[in-house]
Structure formats: C-alpha cells, structure tokens
Amino acid sequence: MRKIYVFDTTLRDGEQSPGVNLNTREKVEIALQLEKLKIDRMEAGFPAASPGDLAAVNAVARAVKDVTVIGLSRSRESDIDAVREALQGAQDPCIHVFLATSPIHRKFKLRMEKQQVLETAQASIRYAKKYFSKVEFSLEDAGRTELDFMAEVVGMAVREGANVVNIPDTVGYLNPSEYGAIFKYLKENVPDIEKVQLSAHCHNDLGMATANTLAAILNGADQIEGTINGIGERAGNTAIEEIAMALETRSEFFGAKTGLVLTEIARTSRLVSKLTGMVVPGNKAIVGANAFAHESGIHQDGMLKEKTTYEIMTPESIGLKESKLVLGKHSGRHAFREKLLDLGYELSEEQVNDAFAKFKVLADKKKEVSDEDLLALLEEKLIDTPEVFKLETIFVAYGNESTPTARVRIATVDQTIEEEAEGNGSVDAIYNAIDKVTGEEVTLADYSIKSVTHGKDAQGEVHVVLSQNDVAAQGRGLSTDILEASARAYVDAVNVLIEKRKTFSRRERATL
Numbered sequence: 039m040r041k042i043y044v045f046d047t048t049l050r051d052g053e054q055s056p057g058v059n060l061n062t063r064e065k066v067e068i069a070l071q072l073e074k075l076k077i078d079r080m081e082a083g084f085p086a087a088s089p090g091d092l093a094a095v096n097a098v099a100r101a102v103k104d105v106t107v108i109g110l111s112r113s114r115e116s117d118i119d120a121v122r123e124a125l126q127g128a129q130d131p132c133i134h135v136f137l138a139t140s141p142i143h144r145k146f147k148l149r150m151e152k153q154q155v156l157e158t159a160q161a162s163i164r165y166a167k168k169y170f171s172k173v174e175f176s177l178e179d180a181g182r183t184e185l186d187f188m189a190e191v192v193g194m195a196v197r198e199g200a201n202v203v204n205i206p207d208t209v210g211y212l213n214p215s216e217y218g219a220i221f222k223y224l225k226e227n228v229p230d231i232e233k234v235q236l237s238a239h240c241h242n243d244l245g246m247a248t249a250n251t252l253a254a255i256l257n258g259a260d261q262i263e264g265t266i267n268g269i270g271e272r273a274g275n276t277a278i279e280e281i282a283m284a285l286e287t288r289s290e291f292f293g294a295k296t297g298l299v300l301t302e303i304a305r306t307s308r309l310v311s312k313l314t315g316m317v318v319p320g321n322k323a324i325v326g327a328n329a330f331a332h333e334s335g336i337h338q339d340g341m342l343k344e345k346t347t348y349e350i351m352t353p354e355s356i357g358l359k360e361s362k363l364v365l366g367k368h369s370g371r372h373a374f375r376e377k378l379l380d381l382g383y384e385l386s387e388e389q390v391n392d393a394f395a396k397f398k399v400l401a402d403k404k405k406e407v408s409d410e411d412l413l414a415l416l417e418e419k420l421i422d423t424p425e426v427f428k429l430e431t432i433f434v435a436y437g438n439e440s441t442p443t444a445r446v447r448i449a450t451v452d453q454t455i456e457e458e459a460e461g462n463g464s465v466d467a468i469y470n471a472i473d474k475v476t477g478e479e480v481t482l483a484d485y486s487i488k489s490v491t492h493g494k495d496a497q498g499e500v501h502v503v504l505s506q507n508d509v510a511a512q513g514r515g516l517s518t519d520i521l522e523a524s525a526r527a528y529v530d531a532v533n534v535l536i537e538k539r540k541t542f543s544r545r546e547r548a549t550l
C-alpha cells in the first residue's frame with residue numbers, strides 16, 4: 039500500500055475563506071487537533087502577511103511536536119526571512135516557496151518572461167535551501183501553464199534540491215483526466231523526478247477538487263494538499279476527509295492510503311467549523327449531518343438487516359458514535375462524567391464541575407440532552423477571551439404590528455449597565471441596545487444560526503462576524519432560545535474584537 043502524505047492548509051488557504059479570520063489561540067487549538075488526526079504536514083500560515091500572522095505561525099510551530107510545520111513564502115528574500123523567524127522553535131520546519139508560471143500570470147501579474155520566472159524561482163529556492171533542509175516549491179497556476187515550460191521549472195527545482203514540488207490548480211479549472219495527465223507527463227519527462235515528491239493542490243470552483251486530487255494520486259502524486267471541510271478561497275480546497283475516506287473505502291482500487299487517524303475526522307471537522315464559523319452543509323460528503331442519515335432512523339429497521347446494502351462506510355469509522363446513554367434532568371454527576379469519557383473528553387475536576395453546572399441549566403430546559411447538545415456545550419467556550427462585557431439579562435418586546443424593543447443588562451469590570459433600543463426586528467433591537475452599552479461602532483458582517491439538534495427544544499447556535507475598520511471578529515452563542523443565543527454571540531464578538539484590536543496589523547495576501 040503506497041503512503042500518501044497529507045499536507046493540511048486549513049490554517050493558511052482555509053483561513054483565507056471569505057469572512058474567516060482566526061486568531062492565534064484558535065489556530066493553535068486547530069493545530070493540536072490536526073496533530074491528533076495525524077496529518078503529516080501543516081501549513082500554519084503566511085508569515086510575511088503581517089506581524090500577527092508571523093506570531094501565529096510561531097505559536098503553532100512551538101505547540102505541535104509530531105508534524106512538519108510549514109510557512110508560506112513568495113519568491114523573495116524578505117518573505118523567506120519571515121518564515122525563518124516564524125518557524126523558530128519548530129521540531130520539523132519546512133518552507134513553502136511559490137511563483138506563478140502560467141502565461142496569464144506571467145504577463146499580467148508578474149510582468150516577467152519565462153526566463154525571468156525561471157531565474158527568480160531558482161534564486162529563491164537557493165536562498166531557502168541555505169536555511170531549510172526541507173523546501174517545497176509551488177508553481178502557482180500550474181494548471182494553466184504550458185507543459186514544456188512546467189517541466190523546465192520542475193526540472194530546475196529538482197536540481198536545486200527542492201524536496202516537494204507542488205502542481206496547484208490554483209483557479210480550479212482542470213478536469214481529472216487533464217490534471218492526472220500533468221503528473222504522468224512530469225514523471226515521464228523530467229530527469230531525476232523520483233528525487234522529489236510531487237504534490238497535488240486543487241480548488242473546487244467546478245466541484246472537481248476531490249476528483250482531480252484522486253486523479254493525481256493515480257498518476258503518481260505522493261502528497262495531497264487540502265483543508266478540513268474543504269474550506270478555502272472561493273469554492274474552497276480539496277476536502278482532506280474526502281480523500282482519506284475515498285482511499286480507505288476503495289483501497290483495492292487506489293492501492294494507496296493516508297496515515298490519518300480516521301476516527302478523529304468528525305471531531306476535527308466540528309472544531310474547524312466552530313472556530314471558523316463556516317457551517318458544514320448537511321449534504322457535505324463524509325462530515326455533513328446527513329452523510330450517515332440512515333443512522334437517524336430514515337431507513338426502517340428492516341432495511342438495515344444488512345447494513346452494507348446502503349452503507350459503504352460506517353459512521354464509527356470517522357469517529358461518530360451511536361448514543362446509548364441519553365442524559366436528562368435527573369442524571370447525576372457520575373453518569374455525566376462517564377458520558378464525557380465516552381465522548382473522548384478527559385477533563386479536570388474543575389472543568390467537569392463547570393460543565394456539569396452548564397449541563398444542569400440545559401437539562402432544566404430540555405427533556406433529553408443528546409450527545410450533540412453536550413458537545414456544543416463543551417465546545418462553546420474553547421478559547422477564553424477576556425470578558426470586557428458580560429451579558430446578564432435580556433428582555434425583548436415583539437409584535438408583528440409594533441416596533442420591536444429590547445433591553446439588555448451587561449456587566450463590565452466595575453459596573454452594570456442597562457440600555458434599551460428599538461430595531462427593525464428583535465435581533466436588530468438587541469444589537470442596538472448592546473451597541474449603546476459598549477459604545478463600539480461595529481458593522482454586522484455576517485449572522486448565521488443553526489440548530490444543534492432536532493425538535494422544538496433544540497439548542498440554537500448563533501455565529502456572528504463583526505467588523506470595525508479593518509478588524510474582523512467572530513463570536514458564538516449557544517442557547518435554547520435563539521434571541522439569547524444571538525445576544526451572546528454578539529457580546530462574544532465584541533469582546534474578541536477588543537482583544538484583537540490590540541495586536542492588529544494590515545495583512546498582505548498570497549493566493550496559491
């Protein structure tokens with residue numbers, strides 16, 4: 039069985055998704071989970087983007103132990119120096135240098151002739167090689183680059199000692215037979231090509247990222263690049279969980295496997311969704327809520343006499359467990375702790391107490407507390423942001439023929455403030471009242487709500503993105519009442535914004 043190396047770029051390409059902006063602590067939290075999932079390589083960010091990005095990459099580099107940590111760099115010395123600084127303290131550092139090679143990029147973006155592109159890339163690899171034993175080189179927009187010129191650039195990278203050469207379909211333009219043919223061509227036409235690992239990096243603009251990546255594997259790619267849940271610029275990147283499960287489920291066909299701990303997939307997906315605020319669609323392959331919907335009783339028992347009639351993979355294989363023990367109002371601390379262990383949470387005494395208290399409040403409002411409820415509760419406050427403002431109470435008056443009004447009471451360090459406001463709707467009224475208390479001028483850039491479980495007493499989870507000048511901040515709120523969840527999310531985002539503003543700096547962008 040051939041091993042396929044997994045290069046995760048959730049923290050770089052994924053983080054470039056519109057509306058997503060992870061802070062350092064969120065990045066580290068995801069990085070630690072990616073380490074549990076046992077990805078081989080992790081692109082932690084683009085250090086030259088801003089001092090904040092550099093610091094975040096450094097925090098990730100120091101936090102993880104068993105993963106190669108990678109920093110992205112354009113083909114210029116200052117970028118490479120930024121990666122050197124960012125990867126100080128990494129157990130296994132690697133630099134990822136790129137330069138565009140397609141005619142359209144050469145002409146309009148770089149304004150360089152082929153020869154200049156070759157020379158610039160060569161100089162960068164040389165410079166990077168002075169400081170890094172592991173270098174990956176990417177030909178940006180390789181998908182639209184002339185095959186003979188691509189072979190020339192790849193040949194140069196091989197001679198200069200690059201360890202991995204990446205062939206991105208940056209704009210998601212190709213189809214599987216074309217993309218696979220590129221790998222075959224390079225294998226057959228570049229001297230000493232076996233000295234490097236070839237890597238596939240696809241975008242999903244035409245919905246073909248997974249298919250293209252699998253075609254690359256069939257044609258000799260050793261590494262695949264992608265993100266959890268397929269997040270990323272525009273339509274996103276290849277979803278790593280799809281590749282891992284395709285190889286696993288059809289191993290006899292592909293003859294290749296990743297080294298991922300597949301049972302960590304569900305948890306990783308949930309964490310990434312929660313921290314990025316990018317909700318996973320119900321019909322998303324592998325990790326969507328309906329991906330194993332026959333588990334939730336849609337198929338009759340009789341149809342499940344032999345599971346394989348409908349099931350090509352099991353929910354357990356990605357770490358979803360069938361719930362045996364449902365908790366409720368009368369469940370004690372012991373049962374609660376057992377349940378946490380069952381869900382894979384080993385918490386300290388203090389954390390258990392804290393979670394148990396929250397559970398009791400929820401159990402008062404809900405008859406049955408499901409696994410999803412508990413997970414939402416446990417994961418609500420993964421990252422502790424200093425609470426400049428703390429929501430105490432809300433009151434809303436709404437009628438379809440009157441103007442909604444809301445009153446909020448919010449505690450600050452030294453006082454409690456109450457304000458009232460009107461709005462176009464109940465949520466708007468609440469937000470206007472909160473604005474009066476905080477005195478912050480913010481724009482609501484995004485608002486989404488999802489139900490954690492089914493039924494009338496389901497918990498709602500609200501996610502908001504606020505912006506103020508160039509700073510964007512996300513907030514989350516959870517409650518059995520959507521207005522309360524909306525208020526909590528907003529106050530959370532204001533707190534995150536205040537924290538973020540302290541260290542904000544403008545970002546440069548790099549696409550690949």
Ligand SMILES: [Zn+2]
Pocket residue numbers: 051206208239241275549550
């Ligand atoms: Zn990309």
